[in-house]
Structure formats: structure tokens, C-alpha cells
Amino acid sequence: MYQSYIWDFDGTLYDSYPIMLQAFVKTLKEYGFAPDPKDIYRLLKESSSKKVAEKYDLDFAEFTAKFKANEALDQRLPQSFPGTKETLRAVIANGGKNYILTHRDIYTTKELLEREGIAELITEVVGPENQFPRKPDPTSLLYLVEKYGMDKEQTVMIGDRTMDVLAGKGAAVKTIFYDIEDLLDVDADHIVHSMKEIEHIIQS
Structure with missing residues (x-):
């Protein structure tokens, strides 16, 4: 076709979402938030990681760097x-x-x-x-x-x-x-x- x-x-x-979601939740907790993983997952599916940063009023570049660092610590591979x-x-x-x-x-x-x-x-x-x-x-x-x-x-x-x-x-x-x-x-x-x-x- x-x-x-x-x-x-x-x-x-x-x-790759199980690994990514865990890293997102860990990153948000480091900022002092207590996110519901289900809410973060839905937000990621509906929009993007940028929307997650906006929801918590975080600088996107800094948030992304911290997220990627946490994701890299996970030994699992997608x-x-x-x-x-x-x-x-x-x-x-x-x-x-x-x-x-x-x-x-x-x-x-x-x-x-x-x-x-x-x-x-x-x-x-x-x-x-x-x-x-x-x-x-x-x-x-x-x-x-x-x-x-x-x-x-x-x-x-x-x-x-x-x-x-x-x-x-x-x-x-x-x-x-x-x-x-x-x-x-x-x-x-x-x-x-x-x-x-x-x-x-x-x-x-």
C-alpha cells in the first residue's frame, strides 16, 4: 500500500516505556514531587516529555539532562x-x-x-x-x-x-x-x- x-x-x-517511565518518576522525585506513574505515562502518550516538564514547572533542558542520566543508570536494555x-x-x-x-x-x-x-x-x-x-x-x-x-x-x-x-x-x-x-x-x-x-x- x-x-x-x-x-x-x-x-x-x-x-522502552517501562525503563523510561521509571526514570521520569525517579527524576521528578529528585525535584521533590510525588508523581503518580499512571498520570506521567498518560501525559507522555498524549503529548511528550516536554509537557511533563511544563506540568511541574521545570526547565526542560535541565529536566531532560537529569532524566537521561537516570535512564542511563538502568542496566536493562529496551x-x-x-x-x-x-x-x-x-x-x-x-x-x-x-x-x-x-x-x-x-x-x-x-x-x-x-x-x-x-x-x-x-x-x-x-x-x-x-x-x-x-x-x-x-x-x-x-x-x-x-x-x-x-x-x-x-x-x-x-x-x-x-x-x-x-x-x-x-x-x-x-x-x-x-x-x-x-x-x-x-x-x-x-x-x-x-x-x-x-x-x-x-x-x-
Whole structure:
């Protein structure tokens, strides 16, 4: 159905939220707050870490640095969701290409991909190092569209958060909302609950 698949990383390709959420809660506690993990999780899914910082009236850059330091202390490594590698392979088998658009730094993203033999399935990873505005601003997505001459009707943004869908809409490409928990009501071209459902779209 599509030729260019632009994926979010955390929470879409990789199940990294348990580690991230623990680091967010730990960081907020260091500031003297007593956050409810469920509230933080929902805020992250509805918006982004920037909204968490705003909720607690914290400097975003400082908050992010502390969060990343706490996240780095966790010895666990995020793992890809079941079926991720097979789905990415299906894209290529059907003549398409995979790209990643993430707020995670590019080095760490590639390192995690390489650990599972997935890096070779990705054409390019765009992250904070590119210095584009954060999603939902569509600038980073449009960079990929323009660089690779993508047909917007044949391009789809896939993510687990509202901001991923908004970035896709802002760039006038198609959108897939990956909602494994039925947590949010988001207006996307496709709403799926598993990698297998995305694979069905790829092969349709």
C-alpha cells in the first residue's frame, strides 16, 4: 500500500516505556514531587516529555539532562516489540523503505537496532542531532520526504503518540496510530494494536 514507512522508535518499534517511565518518576522525585506513574505515562502518550516538564514547572533542558542520566543508570536494555523485525522486513520485501524519526539520540537508537540485527533494515535515523524542532512539528518528517523524494500519498508516519500522528498530518502524509493499550482516541488513517496488523497494511 505504501512505499515509505517513517517509524517512531520508543513505544512503537521498541518497548522502552517501562525503563523510561521509571526514570521520569525517579527524576521528578529528585525535584521533590510525588508523581503518580499512571498520570506521567498518560501525559507522555498524549503529548511528550516536554509537557511533563511544563506540568511541574521545570526547565526542560535541565529536566531532560537529569532524566537521561537516570535512564542511563538502568542496566536493562529496551527490546523490540514482538514482530518488529518481521514487519520491517515485510516493508522491504514489498519494495518499500524504513526510516526512523525519534527524540532518542541517534547513536543509542542505532546501537539498540544493531543489537537485534535490525539496523540494516533502516535507511536513515533522524534524531535530536539533526536539530529539527521536536514533533509534532513536521519539519523533521518533511526533511525525509524532500531528501528521498517521497510521494506523500505513498508515505506513512507510524507512532504510538498523538504527536506522531499530528506530525504526519502536518506533513500531509498518511498516518498509522499504534495503540497497543486502547489508551487514546486519536484520528489517524489507520489505528492498529499490533505489529501483525501493520504487516497486513504493508501487504494490502
